Amino acid sequence: MAEKVLMKGNEALAEAAITAGCRHYFGYPITPQTEVAAYMAKRMPKIGGTFLQAESEVAAINMVLGAAAAGVRSMTSSSSPGISLKSEGISYMAGCDVPAVIVNVERGGPGLGGIQPSQSDYFQATKGGGHGDYHLIVLAPASVQEMYSLTIKGFEIADNYRIPTMILTDGTIGQMMEPVSLDAVEVKQFDKPWSACGQRGRDHRNIINSLSLKPEELEQWNFDRYKRYEIVKEKEVMYEEFMMDDAEVCIVAFGIAARVSKNAIVEARKQGIKVGMIRPITLWPFPEKALKAAAEKCKAFVSVELSMGQMIDDVKLAIECKKPVLLCNRTGGMIMSPDEVVAKIVEASKM
Amino acid sequence: MTSSVIFAGFGGQGILFSGKVLATAGLVEGKEISWLPSYGPEMRGGTANCSVIISDSPIGSPIISVPNVVIAMNRPSLDKYINVAESGAYIFYDSSLIDEEITRKDVKAFPIPATKMASDSSLTGLANMIMLGKMVKESGAVSYDLIMDGLKKVVSAKHADKLEKNIKALDLGYNF
Secondary structure (H helix, E strand, O other), X not given: OOOOEEEEHHHHHHHHHHHOOOOEEEEOOOOOOHHHHHHHHHHHHHHOOEEEEOOOHHHHHHHHHHHHHOOOOEEEXXXXXXXXXXXXXXXXXXXXXXXXXXXXXXXXXXXXXXXXXXXXXXXXXXXXXOOOOOOOEEEOOOOHHHHHHHHHHHHHHHHHHOOOEEEEEEHHHHHOEEEEOOOOOOOOOOOOOOXXXXXXXXXXXXXXXXXXXXXXXXXXXXXXXXXXXXXXXHHOOOEEEEOXXXXXXXXXXXXXXXXXXXXXXXXXXXXXXXXXXXEEOEEEOOOHHHHHHHHHHOOEEEEEEOOOOOHHHHHHHHOOOOOOEEEEEOOXXXXXXXXXXXXXXXXXXXX | OEEEEEEEEEOOOOHHHHHHHHHHHHHHHOOEEEEEEOOHHHHXXXXXXXXXXXXXXXXXXXXXXXXXXXXXXXXXXXXXXXOOOOOOOEEEEEOOOOOOOOXXXXXXXXXXXXXXXXHHOOOOOOHHHHHHHHHHHHHOOOOHHHHHHHHHHHOOHHHHHHHHHHHHHHHHHHOO
């Protein structure tokens, strides 16, 4: 294993993109993700890549669309309000079936909101965000190491299925430093015979487009895309189980909320409460089967999230409302303390 | 053992930097580490703080709600953290900037006139290292050798000329 280095989450993510072979980054500054752009600005010129600070978020995402359509690995990053601006372009990318990585280092909203960490873009990330029938694959790192490993994974998974992939994280994970091992990993590359990179001896030109004025055709495109989504749901679900073996109360939390929850679980176990956690690593596809199985043996669930309660809907759907689901939440840039989570665990244990 | 250390003061006092030196020392030792800064406008003249956890076991949340070491370099920071610190916590504060007595009896308080010491020794701007030196000596969060290793790693080759002064300031605090 390589020697560990101290890095910010945002920097580890940027380095991971470079490791994955991304040589085209288009961005626009916004707190708390600006380190990603700063890192790319420093590194890309040295390795023959392109760093471009676009005139706006809208421009940046369309540059990503263009680069991805030409078959190269490209990425953009922003924070919540910027992702709203990019959402039109993201919908077009989904419609064009072009793979790329989009990073959202969330901050409190709605509107211009604040700059402190949040998870309140869960709906936006997992339910579409832009218009039309589509999903992104959504990965939620909970450590600086995962900012590195999941970003590489994000590029692979996007290319494999031709689905834009989002890294959904927050200001805490982006800003914090932890030891990270930048192991030399073997990155999977994929042929892209569909890409618009010149005719290259083919008898036809590849056209990347999301427009179809024939409803029969557009319907078929959507059907085909949803078939790929089914494969992703079958093959790509990732989650971590923490102290679930004998758990009677199951916490569901991702990202920084899962980190706080780990402290709370250790504390609650000292009080004799059998509690564990399922931490979704893919938010879409959501680990429905793992939660459904947990519902067979747990008596209550607690959804811990930095929003007014968004993921909780998916928890209830996954367990088909068979067990009560409590909400432990803070919003607007506030983070719950482990004590607040313990209090909910105690409440859930008495149900 | 887990050290939960909060560094706090004004932006520009080197708060985040001292945290990074401590975190790097912990890294050299092979401990579990987290370093979490305040970010945004605070870094540009407002209050700044950073939380460093050094532990033998994996770290859950990087957020410190109950610190066992506090380094306060202005009064609002001391006021903010003195009340949440653990019983028995080490409280280090710059007494040349904070004219205040600690009333809590269950903490170990160390007033250090760091800003004055720094200017008296032609080390202006390095009060943070003086505070860090004293903190390492009293709390034992990391050893003297490790904090020196951490410092040498963090001060980049580009700023090698600054290393000597930082070492001097760290020693000044350590021997205070």
